[in-house]
Amino acid sequence: MIKENNIKFIFLSLSLFLIILIFFFPFFWIITSSFKSPEEIIATSTTIIPRSFTLEHYNKILFNSDFFIYLKNSLIVSFSSMIISIILSVSAAYGLHKLKFYGNKFVEYSLLVTYAFPGVILLVPIYLLFAKVNLLNSYFALIIVNVLFATPFAVWMLKAFFKLIPNEIEEAAYIDGASRYIVISRIIVPLAAPGIASVAIFCFIISWTEYLFASILISGDNLKTLPVGLAGIVGQYQIDWGFLLSGAVLASLPVILLFVFIGKYFVSGLTEGAVK
Amino acid sequence: MKKNNIEGWLFVSPLVIWICLIILVPIYIAFELSLFNVKIIGTSGKFVGIDNYIKLLGKSKFLNASLNSLYWIIGNAICQTFFAFTIALTINYKFPGKKIMANWIILSFIIPTVVVVVIWKLMLSSSSGVINSVLIDIGLLDEATGFFSSPNKAFLSLVLINSWRWSPFLALIILSGLNSINREMYDASKVDGANFIQQFFFITFPNLKSVLFVLGLVGTLLSFNIFDIIWLITKGGPSSATTTLPLLIYETAFTKFRISQAATLSIITSLLLLLFSIIFIKSMAPKEDD
Amino acid sequence: MNKILLFFITILFSLNAYAVTNVTFWHMEGVPHRVDRIQTLIDEFNSANPDINVTQEVQNWGEIYAKAPASVAAGTAPEILVGIPDFTPILADMGAAQPVEDFVSELDSKYGFYQKALDQYTYNGHTWAVPLWNMGLSLWYRKSDFEAAGIEPPKTWSDLKKAAKALTKDGVYGIGLPGNKQLYTDQTIYSFMVNSGAEEIYNSDGTLRFDNPQTVAAYDVYKELYQYSAPDAANWTWGEAEACFASKGCAMILQFTVISTYDSQAGGDASDLGVIQIPYANGKAHRAGTVSYVNSAMIMTADEAKMEASKKFLSFLMEPGNYGRFINMEPGLFLPITEAGSQDSTYWDDPVVVKYKSQVETMLDNSTRGSLFGFTNGNTFTSISSISAQNLLAQTLQLTLIDGKSAKDAVSEGMEIMTEAIE
Numbered sequence: 001m002i003k004e005n006n007i008k009f010i011f012l013s014l015s016l017f018l019i020i021l022i023f024f025f026p027f028f029w030i031i032t033s034s035f036k037s038p039e040e041i042i043a044t045s046t047t048i049i050p051r052s053f054t055l056e057h058y059n060k061i062l063f064n065s066d067f068f069i070y071l072k073n074s075l076i077v078s079f080s081s082m083i084i085s086i087i088l089s090v091s092a093a094y095g096l097h098k099l100k101f102y103g104n105k106f107v108e109y110s111l112l113v114t115y116a117f118p119g120v121i122l123l124v125p126i127y128l129l130f131a132k133v134n135l136l137n138s139y140f141a142l143i144i145v146n147v148l149f150a151t152p153f154a155v156w157m158l159k160a161f162f163k164l165i166p167n168e169i170e171e172a173a174y175i176d177g178a179s180r181y182i183v184i185s186r187i188i189v190p191l192a193a194p195g196i197a198s199v200a201i202f203c204f205i206i207s208w209t210e211y212l213f214a215s216i217l218i219s220g221d222n223l224k225t226l227p228v229g230l231a232g233i234v235g236q237y238q239i240d241w242g243f244l245l246s247g248a249v250l251a252s253l254p255v256i257l258l259f260v261f262i263g264k265y266f267v268s269g270l271t272e273g274a275v276k
Numbered sequence: 277m278k279k280n281n282i283e284g285w286l287f288v289s290p291l292v293i294w295i296c297l298i299i300l301v302p303i304y305i306a307f308e309l310s311l312f313n314v315k316i317i318g319t320s321g322k323f324v325g326i327d328n329y330i331k332l333l334g335k336s337k338f339l340n341a342s343l344n345s346l347y348w349i350i351g352n353a354i355c356q357t358f359f360a361f362t363i364a365l366t367i368n369y370k371f372p373g374k375k376i377m378a379n380w381i382i383l384s385f386i387i388p389t390v391v392v393v394v395i396w397k398l399m400l401s402s403s404s405g406v407i408n409s410v411l412i413d414i415g416l417l418d419e420a421t422g423f424f425s426s427p428n429k430a431f432l433s434l435v436l437i438n439s440w441r442w443s444p445f446l447a448l449i450i451l452s453g454l455n456s457i458n459r460e461m462y463d464a465s466k467v468d469g470a471n472f473i474q475q476f477f478f479i480t481f482p483n484l485k486s487v488l489f490v491l492g493l494v495g496t497l498l499s500f501n502i503f504d505i506i507w508l509i510t511k512g513g514p515s516s517a518t519t520t521l522p523l524l525i526y527e528t529a530f531t532k533f534r535i536s537q538a539a540t541l542s543i544i545t546s547l548l549l550l551l552f553s554i555i556f557i558k559s560m561a562p563k564e565d566d
Numbered sequence: 567m568n569k570i571l572l573f574f575i576t577i578l579f580s581l582n583a584y585a586v587t588n589v590t591f592w593h594m595e596g597v598p599h600r601v602d603r604i605q606t607l608i609d610e611f612n613s614a615n616p617d618i619n620v621t622q623e624v625q626n627w628g629e630i631y632a633k634a635p636a637s638v639a640a641g642t643a644p645e646i647l648v649g650i651p652d653f654t655p656i657l658a659d660m661g662a663a664q665p666v667e668d669f670v671s672e673l674d675s676k677y678g679f680y681q682k683a684l685d686q687y688t689y690n691g692h693t694w695a696v697p698l699w700n701m702g703l704s705l706w707y708r709k710s711d712f713e714a715a716g717i718e719p720p721k722t723w724s725d726l727k728k729a730a731k732a733l734t735k736d737g738v739y740g741i742g743l744p745g746n747k748q749l750y751t752d753q754t755i756y757s758f759m760v761n762s763g764a765e766e767i768y769n770s771d772g773t774l775r776f777d778n779p780q781t782v783a784a785y786d787v788y789k790e791l792y793q794y795s796a797p798d799a800a801n802w803t804w805g806e807a808e809a810c811f812a813s814k815g816c817a818m819i820l821q822f823t824v825i826s827t828y829d830s831q832a833g834g835d836a837s838d839l840g841v842i843q844i845p846y847a848n849g850k851a852h853r854a855g856t857v858s859y860v861n862s863a864m865i866m867t868a869d870e871a872k873m874e875a876s877k878k879f880l881s882f883l884m885e886p887g888n889y890g891r892f893i894n895m896e897p898g899l900f901l902p903i904t905e906a907g908s909q910d911s912t913y914w915d916d917p918v919v920v921k922y923k924s925q926v927e928t929m930l931d932n933s934t935r936g937s938l939f940g941f942t943n944g945n946t947f948t949s950i951s952s953i954s955a956q957n958l959l960a961q962t963l964q965l966t967l968i969d970g971k972s973a974k975d976a977v978s979e980g981m982e983i984m985t986e987a988i989e
Contacts, residue, residue: 008369008472015366019377023363023384023444029406030395038831041398042813044737046409065598088291095287102281107288109557112490115497116549117299120522121542124317124529124636125302131640148298151291156490160452180283209388211504215629216636219592219644221601221622227388231508232596232626237701237899238827239805241398248394252387259386263379271378271451316660318639401806402798403815422797425745426968430801508628513747514800515964530632531955532987533656 034058034245041241057246061233067250069222070229074208075254077139077225081146081207086200089151093158094184098170108159111152119149119212127216141217142225146207154199157270161195162188198269201262208255226251303546309539317535328540338541340516341524344431345500348520351435352442352499353492359443364450365476378451385445393508396437400424427517430510434518438505442498446491453487454480486562493556497549521545587875589620592634593648595895596624603895611882618875631955638662638866645867645876648698650859651686651938652954658694659948663864665692669877673884678905680934686860689946695862696880699893699900701822702858702933703757707840711817719842723761723787726845730794733817740794742816744802745967751802751960753857754820756939758784760855761846765937767953768945774988777981783847785973789966800968820844822859823929825898825922834921841925843932858936860903886910898922901933949988958984 029048033041037052061067092111096104126145127136135141165188173183189196211227218224224232230247234240259266310328314321332338367378384392399405402420411417424430461479470478503522506512512519512527519527525545529538591608595601601624608620623644625633631653637643638660647657657663670684670693683697705720712719715733720726730740744751759765764780792799796810808824810816812832828839846854865876883892884904890912893900897918902908908930913919919926939959940950953959962980965971971979 012366012369012371015362016371016377019363019366019381022359022440023381026395026399026440027383029399033398039813039833042404042809042831044403044813044815046404046406048406048410060598064602088294092288092291095284099284099287101284101288104284104288107292109553109561111291111295112494113497113550113553113557114295114299115494115501116553117303117546118501118503118522118525118542118549120501120503120525121306121546122299122302123526123632124535124538125305126298127636128305128317128640129301131642136640136642144294144298148295151295153494155291156494205386208386211389215626216633219623219625219633219637219642221624227390228626230388230390231628232624233598234596234805236594236627237804237822238808240827240830241404241809244394245398248387248391252391255386256383259379259382263382264375267379267382267448270448271455316656317635319660400798402796403806403810403813420797422800424801425797425799510801511747513964514745514968515747515961526632527956530635531957532952533635533955 030245031249034242034249036242038240038242041245054242057242058250060243061246061250065233066221066224066229067247070224070226071254073139073223074226077142077146077214078204078207080139081143081150082200082204084143085147085150085154085203086196088147089154089158089199089203090189090196092151093155093162094188096155097159097162098167098188108155111155114148114152123212123216126213130217137218137220137223139223142207142210142214145213145217146203146210149210150203150206154203157199157202158192158195161192161199164195165191194265194269196269197262198266201258201266204258205255303543306539306542309536310543312536314536316533317529321536324536328536329544332537332540332544337516337519337524341519341521344516344518345520347431348435348502349496349500351431352438353496355435355439356443356446356495356499359439360446360450363444363447364454367447367451368454381444382448383444384441389441389504390508392437392441393505396433396440397509400433424510425514427515430514431517434506434509437509438499438502441505442495446495449487449491450484453484457483489560489562492560493553496556497553500549585617586619587617587871589618589646589872589875589879590644591620591622591646591648591879592625592644593622594625594627594630595648596626597896600895603891607883607888607892610888611879614882615875615878618878620875620879635660635662643866645865645872646880647864647866648861649695649864650861651941652951654687654694654862654864655689655948655951656955657864657866658690658692659951662866663694664866664868664873665694666696666865666877667693669880670696673881673904677884677886677907680903680905682858682934682937683860683903685944685946686938686941687862689941689944689948695864696884697860697862697903698883700858700860700903700933700936701899701901702856702929702936703753703820703822703844704841704856704929704932705818705844706811706821706824707818707842708814709838709840712840719840720845721842721851722845722848724848727787727790729818730791734794738814739796739810739816740818741791742802742807742810742819743788743792743795743799744807745792745795745800745960745964746802747957747960747964748803749954749957749960750804750807751963752939752954752957753859755784755788755959755963757820757844757857758788759939760857760937761844761850761853762787763847763850763853765855765939765942766945767939767942767950768947770945772947772949774981774984776984777978780847782974782977785963785966785977787847788963789973792967800964823899825918825925826896829898829918829921836921836925839922839925841928843928854935856932856936858933858938860938861900887912889913890915894919898926898929901926901930947988952987953984956987958987 032050034057035053036050037054040052096108130136130141169187170183173187214225215228230251234244311325312321313324363381399407400423402408402422408420423433462475465475465479501522506518506523510518512523525538525541528534528541604622608622612619654663679697687693687695711733717729717732720729734740744754759781762780762784764784767776769775807819807821808827811819811824812827843854844856863880865873867873882888886906889907890910894913894916897916962976965976965979966973
């Protein structure tokens with residue numbers, strides 16, 4: 001028994017070490033580097049512990065670029081995409097898994113299979129389509145696309161959370177004369193709340209990180225999202241690494257902050273929700 | 277449970293209509309384009325029927341990109357499965373700091389792709405990258421290597437970068453599957469003298485079947501579709517070694533300006549993926565237990 | 567309620583703006599201080615011309631090749647689009663870019679475009695864009711490195727090979743040359759081709775003459791020099807090369823400019839920074855030249871009023887007094903394209919330009935002798951877009967650098983690929 005525990009211990013420490021090295025160290029390095037002087041960042045002798053400290057990169061990006069406009073746009077697009085995704089996918093997941101209907105298996109699988117159409121394929125046709133209905137250069141253009149990318153997987157995740165809710169609770173409510181609307185808003189949604197929260201965060205992240213469509217469907221500076229704005233402030237012929245790194249940190253910061261407050265719900269919602 | 281046909285469809289239809297509009301209309305536009313020989317988008321072309329399809333299938337570029345895509349899917353599947361299980365199984369144990377790690381492991385998934393690219397471009401740079409300098413310091417390398425300089429190294433680096441991005445999220449999904457496994461099964465197996473490796477293969481793995489089914493399906497489709505990471509780092513190079521089908525489509529449409537050929541490629545690619553999905557679902561879909 | 571209010575405000579606004587012509591100006595210079603400089607000029611222009619309203623919209627180079635044609639197809643194209651020569655034929659073919667030869671000759675008589683400036687935009691009997699500024703590759707180095715190694719800055723290819731070898735030492739690559747399938751690599755390899763007498767890609771009948779001994783010689787010397795380049799050069803664009811030079815990781819590089827990075831990230835000792843003409847093949851001194859990129863503005867509207875307004879704005883930018891400030895949105899990078907512009911005091915007054923005056927003069931001098939593949943001696947055909955947009959010069963280079971073929975085989979295979987591409 002002791003021997004097995006030893007092996008376990010070695011495995012555990014080894015994998016912990018690897019995980020920290022691979023998944024956390026890059027962040028440490030990028031964040032510290034964003035405070036280094038330009039000379040130190042591009043120096044051929046790389047430093048892990050910084051030798052210089054400067055705020056110039058952050059100064060430049062916060063006060064000389066449209067960072068706050070990009071941030072605002074990203075927040076608007078991501079929040080709206082998240083809310084619409086959640087409404088649509090809660091409704092769909094409920095329909096699929098609580099109200100068995102003719103063709104529900106087909107719909108369930110078809111939803112997942114929507115990922116079989118690569119974004120690149122849809123790019124030009126969507127551009128032309130949106131131009132026809134006058135949607136180019138609008139938040140809604142991005143929201144439509146983000147919802148498309150987020151919902152299929154969101155529905156599948158929600159299904160698992162809905163399954164955990166015993167049918168007896170619902171049926172008891174119906175016997176008491178509750179309507180479908182009451183059951184969903186008073187029973188299903190509150191009981192599945194942790195799960196819904198983590199799915200919501202998932203939708204938020206999908207929208208927050210989207211690049212390709214945001215770069216094509218938007219042409220005005222006042223509507224650009226953070227990833228596109230960040231890609232644009234770097235000149236074609238030069239790389240200002242300090243500028244880029246501080247931009248990278250700042251573009252990640254809002255989601256990280258979000259995670260400080262609700263990260264544990266995301267993780268516990270996901271992991272304790274028992275996806276089956 | 278009784279069937280609620282009308283109500284069920286009512287609940288599902290908003291999403292279904294949304295998705296159909298945004299996918300079917302563009303696919304129809306792409307299909308139409310594929311029957312003409314339009315070069316630059318917005319100009320007119322001649323109707324050529326299925327000519328584009330016939331020509332395309334004989335092109336070595338198409339074959340090359342299809343193979344790259346296949347390697348890309350396999351490479352990512354292996355790497356991500358390994359990383360994701362390592363993370364999930366590790367976090368499943370009790371150790372100090374477990375909570376923090378479980379909450380923050382997802383970091384690489386929540387940052388924008390553009391940021392992922394910035395991080396790894398700098399980390400892997402041969403002149404100012406930390407990885408080269410550490411590898412030299414500990415004696416694994418004599419001199420700095422270029423991680424994107426040869427076809428194989430570039431391909432492998434991209435697979436690893438992409439896996440770095442996705443594995444933590446997969447790990448959390450797997451973890452949720454792990455949590456749903458009845459603890460008693462482990463205890464019972466211990467009594468029977470099973471070690472933890474046996475436990476993994478006889479209890480953990482089989483019980484994750486339905487989670488793994490969806491991850492297998494969606495994961496394959498999603499990693500097939502990865503475009504931005506490859507485009508922003510290698511543009512498909514060197515020597516087309518990292519040109520997967522999505523990159524070839526983009527290249528054909530926007531640097532070669534053969535929009536009809538690109539549309540043809542798109543339609544064939546979609547058909548291939550659909551075929552894969554149908555086979556995968558037919559053969560692997562878990563039986564519903566409720 | 568808000569929406570209704572907004573609606574009325576919009577109506578009021580558009581009534582008020584009844585006579586105003588709107589001009590949208592797309593460019594890809596997204597670095598914040600460049601955007602600011604352009605905005606300053608736009609503001610001055612708009613207040614001097616109340617009947618015109620110019621707005622800038624910044625695009626990314628990465629997606630503009632997809633976005634501009636799509637915007638034309640969708641009817642959402644801007645009135646003015648800044649571009650580079652390889653891009654114009656596509657938009658000219660689409661009927662989107664308007665011929666501007668009359669306007670250009672009007673500007674020419676006022677300000678005098680450099681002789682080669684119009685080559686890159688004149689074909690099919692028209693001039694398709696208004697040249698705005700120039701960029702040309704030069705060879706950059708540190709004078710102190712050459713002194714320490716006891717050698718002279720290279721004039722010929724054999725000097726260059728010697729220098730690259732002599733300057734390579736522990737942790738320093740003799741010369742930073744890119745091997746990426748990307749525009750920068752097209753430019754560097756072409757700058758060698760120019761200097762061996764292979765600047766013509768086309769015969770006068772539109773067939774290709776890429777596969778010739780001079781081209782092979784250029785690819786050959788590039789391959790030889792590439793061994794002194796950094797290991798990750800296969801993935802380089804301009805920025806990485808510049809960073810390599812700034813950090814002293816590379817002793818020499820071929821680059822449009824290194825000035826702003828050198829100034830801000832490498833100490834900025836102006837007296838140590840050397841720049842010269844790209845070396846030429848032995849015995850080809852009379853061929854000495856470089857690759858140049860004339861950036862230009864295409865007018866994308868056929869609407870009379872909008873076209874007039876666009877021309878008025880472009881004239882405003884080209885006017886001495888404005889012009890220097892305009893191209894100094896990135897001092898030490900963009901070079902004047904007109905004689906008048908090169909004497910504009912607002913150009914030479916910029917502190918960066920003052921500090922690096924001798925370097926800027928050399929850059930300017932080199933750039934006026936620059937040419938661009940596919941746009942030489944009137945042998946210009948719009949099919950060049952297919953070659954340049956796909957970076958086929960660089961792709962050909964990869965055949966030898968990465969796949970290990972001989973320069974001769976690579977060039978002949980490259981010719982096949984190009985022939986197929988322009989069909």
